[in-house]
Amino acid sequence: MGLSATWVGAWLRWPRLKLAASVLVCYALVLIVPHFLPTTGPVSRTFNSMLDHLMHGRFDVDPAIVGKEGFARDGRVYAYWGPVPAILRLPIIILPQWRLINFTIPYCAVALFWMGAVKIWTVRFVLRNRPTVPRPLARAMYLVIALSGAQMCFLRFSIYQEVCLWAGLFSAVFVAAAIVAQHQGLGERERLVMASAAGAALLTRVSIGIGLIAAFGLLLFVEAVSNRAHLREQIRKSMRPLIVLAVAGIATAWVNYARWGDPLTFADYKYYLFNLKYPDRLARTAAYGLFNFVRIPFGIIYYFLPVWVLHGSDGQLLFEATRFRLIDAAELPPSSFLLTDPLLLALGGVALVRWLGQRRLGAAQGGAIAAGLAIPPLLMLTAISMCFRYRMDFYPLIEFLAFSGLAMIRQRDAMARPWLVSALAAVSVLSSVAVSVAYVAGKLGPGQLLIGRGVGQYYLSRLGLL
Structure with a gap:
């Protein structure tokens, strides 16, 4: 009993022991679990x-x-x-x-575990540094981070999902460092963590990597402009992080050149073997490119107001002509950030409104980071394919703004009302669970090919209820 108490005490006192134990558990998961899974x-x-x-x-x-x-x-x-x-x-x-x-399933589980752990740590950091945050809101944030959004909606583990989950982990680390910088200043450690996370993301999922690098670059620019008198010190603090990013950039260019013969090409879709099954994709790419601002209206519908899964009076899916002209595939399930993440969005709105009313360095830094993190969502809104897993690209921006807004809430604010935060958290968790079930139950691929008899009938059939 005494020995057990000693270990428990050490666990609570020594964060490094917790980290080491978590790493060992994840490593065991990766090595053991695949032997019990079907290929x-x-x-x-x-x-x-x-x-x-x-x-x-x-x-x-x-x-x-x-x-x-x-x-x-x-x-x-x-x-x-x-x-x-x-x-x-x-x-x-x-x-x-x-x-x-x-090894795909255990690696997905490991990435998801660490992604959630980093975000929980970020919430704890904010609450330690802002003890005036109302307790009901604090509890709601823990609940939402653990049981909704990015931690709940992407449980269909596959190779496609694994890439997004690792990128989600790297972006979570980046956001955590950015939040620390907001509260304690942008030191060399924060810069190095942000640069390392951005470089790793670039070599994992380029859209998220570009956003993190842009956010980091804009943050350094704001810091340099606001501290011109100490520019030499700013450069010294940024040297190692910039070297890390340069190495990641060179490695990325090397991989691109080896694959496509061009260091600036991340994927050349004229070589894509799936074009043999969907030949219309080549014509669509030639007409509108892989990314085009003309797709933004449909992208907003897809990610926020998914009425495209409904049939009109003519028997066709709503906006079907627009989708066929511009989009290769709109993947199921229908989902909306307004339902899966309302509390995070509300807190993010608080951050934006208050930054716009301030002329402080912190507001400029927050705006710079947010501007960079807005690039991945913008790319997904303009992309030729709209897949459910691409929602991961929105979360760095959504969560950075939410964590920033969390630190600003006081007892007298509307967002401090227990009934409101409880309602938003409940909507987030219930919607995320429902979407996760639909994602696991459904099929991947162009959703328009699956819901000819109606989206309701499709999911009832997939769940064995019809």
Whole structure:
């Protein structure tokens, strides 16, 4: 009993012990769980193949594994996903036959665990530094972070999801460092963490990586302008972080050149093997490109007001002509940030309104970070495909604004009312659970091909209720 109490006390007192124990648990999860899981198709082993080829100095993957998700160029097949999820598989090469084992599900679980843990830590940091935050709101934030939004809606573990979850983890680390900088100042440690997270994201999911780099660059610009008298000190603090980003940029350019023959091309869709199944995509890409502002109205509908899944009086899906002209695929399930994340959005609105009314350095810093983090959502609103997992690109902005707004709430504010925060938290959790169930139950791919008899009938059928 005495020994147990000693260990419990050490656990509570030493954060590093908790960190080490968590790492060991995650490592055990990765090594043990795959042996009890069925193989879900060769594509799930794409990162195994990518790692195997990287260790031999090659950037292609096994065409039999990646299948139609590959890009055929000059006699080899490549994947467009960043190499970080493959590199993170280095510990598994100690296992016999590791190339044949599907590690996707445990790696998704590990990424999701750490992503949630970092966000919980960020909430705790804000509450420690702003003890005036009302307790009902604090409890609601913990509940929302744990059981809704990015931590609940993406539980359909797959190789597609894994990339987004790792990028979500890196962006969560970036946002945590940005929040620390808001409260304690932008020191060298915060800069180094932000730069490392942005570089890792760039080599994982480029859209999120670009947003983090832009946010970091804009923050450094604001800091330099506001502290011109200490510019030399600002440069000194930024040297190591900028070197980290430069290394990540060079590595990204190297990977791009090896895959596509162009250091600035992240994926060349004229080589995409899925074009054989959906030949209309090439014509659509030629007419409107991979990203186009003309898609923003439909993007807003898709991500915030998903009425596109409903049928009109003519029997066609609403906005079907617009979708067919501009969009390759609009993926199910229908969802809206207004339902899955209302508390975060409300707190984010508080942050924006108060920053606009201030002329302080903190407001300028927050606005700069938010402007950079707005790039990934803007890219998703203009993208040729609108997939459910792309919602992850919105969360760095949503959560940064929400954490910033949380620190501003006082007892007299409307957002401090217990009934209001409880209602918003309940809507967030219930909606996120419902969306998660629909995501797991449904099929991937173009949603318009699945709901010809109605979206309600489709999900009742998928859930075995019809």
